[in-house]
Amino acid sequence: MKLPVIRHLQKNNDQEKLENTLEVLESFCDHRSVTDEEMDVIGELISNICGALEVQKMIGEGMAEKDAANSFMQKVLSSIDK
Template identity: 55%
Template sequence: MKLPVIKAVQRTCTPEQIETTLQVLENLSEAPALKEPEIDVIGELISNLCGALEVHELVASGMSEKDAGNAFMKKVLGSIDR
């Protein structure tokens, strides 16, 4: 996950646009002709889009964009440390 990518998506796309893109990528990831590196790229995109959705939710609940991004990354890093 890359916070600059997450912030860029969160700033320029609505949650509905992100959800639609997620559906497309999830369906695309099941194509039998894809090779492992392509699946990895799709997975990275999906992770970033899910992060952008979560940051959207945090901002909508009243958190500043900066604090929302930091809170999300702390959550991610906390889950990796376990």
């Protein structure tokens, strides 16, 4: 997960576009010819898109953009420490 990528996706795409992209990537992963390397790349893309959606949600609930991004990354880091 990369915070600059998440911020870019969140700022430049609406929720519907991000959700549609997730659906396409998930469908692509279901195909039997997808390699492990491709799955790793797609997994990174999916995690960044999900992060962008989460940040958008926090902003929609009234949190400042910077605070939403920082809060999201703190959640990620705390889940890794566990």
